[in-house]
Amino acid sequence: MVADTAYYDTLGVQPTASELEIKKAYRKLAIVHHPDKNPNDPSAHEKFQEIGEAYQVLSDKDLRAAYDKFGKDHAKPSEGFADPAEFFTSIFGGDAFKGGLNRSSASSSRPWRRSGRSCGRSAVDTLARKLVDRVSVWTETDRGEAVTRAFQEKTRLEEANMKMESFGLDILHAIGQTYLAKATNLLRSQKFLGIGGFFSRVRDKGTLRRVTGKILTAAWRGSKFEIQSVLREVCDQVLYDKKVPLQKRLQRAEALVLIGDIFIKAKRSPEEEGDHLVFEQLVAEAAIKREKDTKKKSGKKHHLHPHHDEAEKTAADAPNVPKEKADL
Structure with a gap:
């Protein structure tokens, strides 16, 4: 019996879920509710943040144990919760x-x-x-x-x-x-x-x-x-x-x-295959955005790997990629 099930409910898993089951649930929900995929939904960012917060706790063995025993107030990362968009990219970036x-x-x-x-x-x-x-x-x-x-x-x-x-x-x-x-x-x-x-x-x-x-x-x-x-x-x-x-x-x-x-x-299951392209584009877009932000902060153009240059050039033509972000 756990003290609180809110985070599990957010991800749609049972308190007995394995680490892999929790990660799969987070990945699927994060793709569906990612703000870049829901530009006309004002609640998307809040939902995406809730999903990210739940996964940040449940994916950490110590935080999950504290959450199961004492609830949310006793299960917060020492450095605070990460930005949900950056966290999503870092989790699935290798x-x-x-x-x-x-x-x-x-x-x-x-x-x-x-x-x-x-x-x-x-x-x-x-x-x-x-x-x-x-x-x-x-x-x-x-x-x-x-x-x-x-x-x-x-x-x-x-x-x-x-x-x-x-x-x-x-x-x-x-x-x-x-x-x-x-x-x-x-x-x-x-x-x-x-x-x-x-x-x-x-x-x-x-x-x-x-x-x-x-x-x-x-x-x-x-x-x-x-x-x-x-x-x-x-x-x-x-x-x-x-x-x-x-x-x-x-x-x-x-x-x-x-x-x-x-x-x-x-290989991927049919369900995983359906999410694949959208997921990869979200990660690719985030990487390009980070590179762009880095250039702005440094005030000079960083040298990019030729394949990254080509990726930027073709991003605008990729389906489901927001054009204002892809136009570099």
Whole structure:
């Protein structure tokens, strides 16, 4: 029994809802009630703010526990509630990809943005260590049937969360494609030892889905190249580190195939597909607006990535994008 159900009621979920269920409910309601999609509804901003406030509390484990026990007055962020529009963008701008190698989004927050278009060696080293830690959940066990099923289920839960991010499905496919390619290359090279057939049944059956909408295509075009370039470096370091015994590296490759096979098969439900384009345009518009605001504050034009320039140019032609905001 919880002390207050108002936030749960706002999101239309039960107090027993999982973290993923709460996030899905927030995403759907935020898309429907986003002020940019309801310019003629004076109540849209207030509703959007209520939805954002509810999610800010329920998505934080400590705040949710305090809310469940004591109610709203005892469950407020120490720094106050964030601006609802900025919060919406930050939540779905790649947050789920921050865990190690999965920190890959079509936003400018990518770690390899720090020095031009290439990822520094230290960043690759860090990502490689995190990837090793991730697969060790499987490689450092008996890798039996029960453990493998648990590892796959954990990966599926991550996939369900990641695909809600901006460009999430496309990023998952890019990651899965690279994992499978790199891992199967190593495994096949050892076929003569009788090891390469471990995942011979796994095939890359899909190609990256084409992102719909001109603005989305422009933004994604460069991101896919960058993501997969960095992933290849990271995978090479994880799989070809000569200080690590071959048997252990082959086990890492097998773990990457398990992950990659799930990621590359990720897809949206019909309901999720219906929200997809509107959601991506909201996130893209917010990113362009932030860039525009930054220019105004600094008083000079910032250099934009060529793909961002192209995204700006095509934004005005994208459906459902408010023209006064898209006209940069």
